[in-house]
Amino acid sequence: MxxxxxxxxxxxxxxxxxxxxxxDNGATTQKPVQVLDAIRDYYLRDNANPHRGVYELAQRATDVHEDSRARIAKFIGADASELVFTQNSSEALNLVAYSYGLNFLHAGDEILVYVAEHHSNLVPWQRVAQQTGAVLQYLYPDENGYLTEAELDKKITARTRVVAVAQVSNVLGLITPVKAIVEKAHRVGAVVMLDCAQSVPHMPVDVKALDVDFAAFSGHKLYAPMGIGGLYGRKELLKSMPPFLSGGDMISYVHEDRAAWAEAPRKFEAGTRNVGGEVGLAAAMDYMESIGxxxxxxxxxxxxxxxxxxxxxxxxxxxxxxxxxxxxxxxxxxxxxxxxxxxxxxxxxxxxxxxxxxxxxxxxxxxxxxxxxxxxxxxxxxxxxxxxxxxxxxxxxxxxxxxxxx
Ligand SMILES: Cc1ncc(COP(=O)(O)O)c(C=O)c1O
Missing domain, CATH: 3.90.1150.10 (Aspartate Aminotransferase, domain 1)
Incomplete structure (x- = not known):
């Protein structure tokens, strides 16, 4: 042990x-000294607002910010350009619902969610359904608590546009059959939103090998501080999606009457980032890998x-x-x-x-x-x-x- x-x-x-x-680790984990020290060191040595200053300290903060992104992306098998920093899983899930769901779904399309979903991967989709006329459909477990292929075959139809499921339910604890979901969803042209909040802390997650379109996770459930999390999005999808929030640092230029966006992932990162949290998350991932x-x-x-x-x-x-x-x-x-x-x-x-x-x-x-x-x-x-x-x-x-x- x-x-x-x-x-x-x-x-x-x-x-x-x-x-x-x-x-109560499913709610949040405690933080090891290795993570706390990394955050402290960042604030003692490298703190400035990234992407904003030309002076040496700001350059260093920018490097720390982007190095952390690369480190965190690698942990989940993604490219750095496909990892958007968010506050937590909830923000990542909302980002997809509002930026992808509201813009690409239409009346009669179906959004398929598991009845075991955390509200964060359910309520945003309810709102998308209400606003677009899309229909929310539910997957149910069998009498032993498993999500079966038969249920997937019954519910994933030509009308399905989004399948939103957690890789591990925060109540049932069972691992969802992601491979089967992805294959069946992609066959009908639907995208898969995988909520990894409860899986990333307990099992290696490789978003590319899983072939999911989006994946969300929270740092605080894997030994990192609260207030930092991430969204993986397939490159071409992130490119096609409009920003969720707008403001500082997510633009390429702004005129009086219009603006153009920075490339993803920065397009989705309005405002000052939580660099200390990113450093803590990267350190938490190092910590986990040091245990193995x-x-x-x-x-x-x-x-x-x-x-x-x-x-x-x-x-x-x-x-x-x-x-x-x-x-x-x-x-x-x-x-x-x-x-x-x-x-x-x-x-x-x-x-x-x-x-x-x-x-x-x-x-x-x-x-x-x-x-x-x-x-x-x-x-x-x-x-x-x-x-x-x-x-x-x-x-x-x-x-x-x-x-x-x-
Ligand atoms: C499966 C699942 N999804 C999403 C969330 C939301 O995570 P957060 O509160 O960090 O946004 C949780 C939190 O418990 C969760 O267990």
């Missing part, structure tokens, strides 16, 4: 008198297996989304019989265990599952087998705390 806890000072501090067992995907995967799979096995032994637990530890990434959502997930999370918190409870920004999925909410444990490289034991033990006491068992 990996042991990197020393890199994460926040994990050394306790919560509620107990050691912190942080199992093989080690990360083995470690997280072992935690997943231990948790799934432990939960199976608790008769009052329902786990959502089937699959083995190998088919899942990062998250396990569950409910405790007759206990509201907010109570579950509060009782676990009293023992220093942080899990998320609520609808997880996936309300259509909650409706589909017939539940209002659930609790979710989600993992990162610094979690240990001991964390899982503490979590499982704390769960055993939840129903007793609620007066449902003695």
């Amino acid at each position: 990996i042991d990197v806890r020393k890199d994460f000072p926040i994990l050394q501090a306790g919560e509620n008198g107990a050691p912190l067992v942080y199992l 995907w093989e080690a990360i995967t083995a470690h997280e799979e072992a935690l997943m297996e231990q948790t799934l096995d432990g939960l199976k032994k608790l008769p009052f637990i329902t786990v959502y989304g089937g699959g083995t530890a190998k088919e899942r990434k990062g998250v396990i959502s569950f409910n405790v019989q007759d206990v509201h997930p907010h109570d579950v999370a509060t009782i676990l918190d009293a023992e220093g265990v942080a899990v998320r409870a609520g609808h997880h920004c996936a309300q259509p999925l909650m409706e589909y599952l017939g539940i209002g909410a659930c609790a979710r444990a989600s993992f990162a490289v610094y979690n240990t087998q001991e964390d899982v034991e503490i979590f499982l033990n704390a769960l055993k006491s939840v129903r007793r705390w609620m007066g449902l068992e003695s």
Whole structure:
């Protein structure tokens, strides 16, 4: 098992008198000192506004900005010219919906989304449908929680123009069959918007090998700071799309009555950039590579297996989304019989265990599952087998705390 806890000072501090067992990594991860140091060094040595000054310091800031872009693009298998910096996945998904969706979709076209989508890859498409007359269609999982080829064949039709899916659901945790989706979508001329918010932290993602048209991700879910994320877009698509936001730095010239745009990706990057965040994200990716995907995967799979096995032994637990530890990434959502997930999370918190409870920004999925909410444990490289034991033990006491068992 990996042991990197020393890199994460926040994990050394306790919560509620107990050691912190942080199992809310699907919401955001903690940051290692390597990332914090890289950001600090940037602000101590290289900070200026990129692309704006001719003086030496501004040139350096510009180099840092563009070097970070190249580094981050490489991590997901993209060219630097195809990586647009955004604040997070939500902004990347909105960018595609508004710039591509509003301009290239028409009445009667179909936008296909998975019912398990995070609201960020759903609500923007609802708005596009309302404004263009396009129709929103849904993919549903089978009774075991899988998205099947039969469902894809039924729903991807000649009218489909966009398929918007997450590579890993933030509730079900299952890996989506991206290869089949891309093949079927491209066969009918549709584009694929892949939400990688929950996949990039847990598995190597190569957007070119996947052959997707767009991919979105957030830095803060992979050990980088909040406020930085990215959008991969196929070169010719980015070229054909109008800007999402406009203003400083995204133009080639401006006259009184009109303006022309810079080339992508700068066309989509209006205003001052979060260079410190970009530096942090590049450092986080270096950090992950220094651990290595093989080690990360083995470690997280072992935690997943231990948790799934432990939960199976608790008769009052329902786990959502089937699959083995190998088919899942990062998250396990569950409910405790007759206990509201907010109570579950509060009782676990009293023992220093942080899990998320609520609808997880996936309300259509909650409706589909017939539940209002659930609790979710989600993992990162610094979690240990001991964390899982503490979590499982704390769960055993939840129903007793609620007066449902003695
Ligand atoms: C699958 C998925 N997509 C999108 C998002 C939105 O990410 P952000 O809040 O960083 O924009 C999340 C966040 O939890 C997510 O899990």
